[in-house]
Amino acid sequence: MWKAIASNALTLFIVVLVAVAGLLAWGKRQYEGPGPLAEAICFRVDRGASFAAVSRGLETQGAISDARIFRIGADYTGKVQGLRFGSYLIQPQTSMDDIVDQLTRGGQSTCGSEINYRIGVTTADVVLRELDPGTQRYVEVVKFDPAIDNTPPEYTAAIDDPGIRFRVTLAEGTTVWQVAEALKRIDIMEGDIGALPPEGTLAPYSYEISKGSNRAELVAEMRDRQSRILNDLWAARADGLPYATPEEALIMASIVEKETGVPDERGTVASVFVNRLRTGMKLQTDPTVIYGVTKGQGVLGRGLRQSELRGATPWNTYVIDGLPPTPIANPGRASIEATLNPPTTPYIFFVADGTGGHAFAETLAEHNANVAKWRQIEAERARQPSAQPAGN
Template sequence: MSNRRKKPDVTGRTKTAAARSPAERLEPGRAPSRPRGLEAREPSRFVAGTVRVFSGLFTVALVAMLTLSGAGLVVLHQYESPGPLETARTFVVPKGEGRIAIAERLEREGIITNRWTFIGGHLVQSMFGAKKTPELKAGEYELKERTSMRQVMDVLAEGKSILYKVTVPEGLTSQQIVERLKGEANLTGDITKPPAEGTLLPDTYQFSKGASRQEIIEKMQAEMQKTLAKFWDKRPADLPLRTVEEAVTFASIVEKETGKPDERDRVAAVFYNRLKKGMRLQSDPTIIYGITGGQGTLGRGLTRTEIDTKTAYNTYQINGLPPGPIANPGRAALEATFSPAKTNDLYFVADGTGGHAFSETLKEHNSAVQKWREVEKQTKPKTMADERDAAAPDPDVTPIPEPNAAEATDPDAPAQPAARHQADSGKSNAKPDGKADAKAAASKGAKAVTPANAAEIPLPVRKPKKP
């Protein structure tokens, strides 16, 4: 054996395989191995599993999306389609009722076909709608026939409910206003805190069905504050009023003294002129308020005893204004209070036409009183006592002299004749006129006595206005 080593093939050529016979070639054999540098790596099990999972999820999501899209189209069609309501009707949403409860009632009352479609539509509109849909508002709503769910939603969300009105006339007391609101069937709840006199502005107020009575009271109070602030800031410097409260008190007297809009500024001027001269106001409505306490009308004429009895509200017996308002004045009375007429009038009396005759002097006033008595004599139904008295001579009204300067400025001077007029708001302000006593004295042969001062002058009878 030779020790010679076999020399490597430096040419780099590989030896070719031995030739195979055709029969050997037909036999299955082993596939030749790939070159070592070109072997491909097989994918791992983790990667393959991940691909399969994501592929499945994508398929599920696609199917779900297509399903939801189809369902959404069906729901949208139902949401937009005309509803089952056959005739127009109203629907009331009470305060505090939630969305689900509202939807249940809509379905139960045959306005919508499916509560969940309605709720879903509201949620979608609230989150994704171009116009965000707010919460459904309380109120009474008019729904037309065949109204779709979307239209129902829009009506309830916009809050354009049916509005009712309550009118509060000028000159009512706070207690009378409370009673009026209690009688309004479309309002709810109690008035938790009775309003102070003069704090409510009479007007016509709108509200939705189910609104609370306390809300109306608070709205009236807010309107009064706003109106007072506007007038008070522009008040004339020469008005003898120190506070807003005094202004309301003064306006309430003006309100009760006349029901004619064109007279309010003249009535205000009379009372201002009397205040500036130190004369008592001598206003009948103030006495009546002191008697009734603002609970209602007196229902009869004032008696001499009531006129002569000193109370906090009897402006025949006290100087200046009473301690507070006697009613709730309206805008016109407030305007007259802050913009009185420029006159020197000190008196006024009913003229028989629903208005008043204004006078600067007592002589003019006595003449106006006489005319009023003649008018009253013609209009008042005659009784047997009137016919009997007519046979006796009728004494003339005896004028009394004008007060001198000292009496006019002295607060303790005897009161001048009061401003006579027809009472407002159905309140009777009739006064005993003393005529029967004078006639009785004449029938007995006694001489008529001239009144010693203004307080003793016979007072004309005033007929109450119809409420």
């Protein structure tokens, strides 16, 4: 009898062990295998959220099949306490194991919403956008100019969202004054900028900020970045350039930046100015004259007058020899690189060609022919009727 009882108990014990092993193997497959998610989602982890709440949220949104397995697996791997708040892009069929790793690995992803304070040459606006998980592209929610527009309620609500990200994007060709004025209007930032830094010393880039970021510290970061770019590219510059210092190269880069909006033309434009400096020819570039009129404080908004082209200012390169005393804008890395490593060309002249780019010429006769073509294009455009507003 006792032998039978012992035999049955042993059999039951083995069955239980087999069942437990099977259950563990099943759970491991559930945890490490492909998840049930059919389409990408943007999953939000609030600051201070518990792992249990996150597990339930993931199960509700269909990212995991079982919240309990998710918690047990995370606990077994020792990652329960590593949960980090933020917004996470979870791709289809992502395993529980990979989701745990994503949510505990290192902070916020690029999913969710962001507010971008964009500082451009002619405008400075604010864009609220959010990522569409399906297309992984940002969708614009609202855009406005804080200098002239009322603040949209969507923006006001967004800045109080603890998961929102903020950035300041500085475009190539802005002036230091324009940047300073735009930063003053960013309502989530604090502190005074102080004295304006020298012209041209702020690097165009997209900078991460947060609520309460200090304006002066951001400007210092912009200056530091531009200094590193200039020093690195100066060290790798071509031989025989007509610039004695990195500061002179920065001046030239700012002129190149303002002369063309076509990326592929930067090097050729730089070569024209290098050729002029080498031959002792005046630079004769309109953007420097404009800077002498505006001092970088805003956009001229009209054509130059003959009196301004002849007027004596330190920046009028139709009058002065060589480079002006300061940059005329904040040049980007590409313009600095083009200035310090321009191609070798025979060109001395260039003029707009009607396509947004320029026609380059080696001789004055070629240049005059290009100018005549451009004036014909301008005349034809002037004869075209203005577009009429659509009727209601």
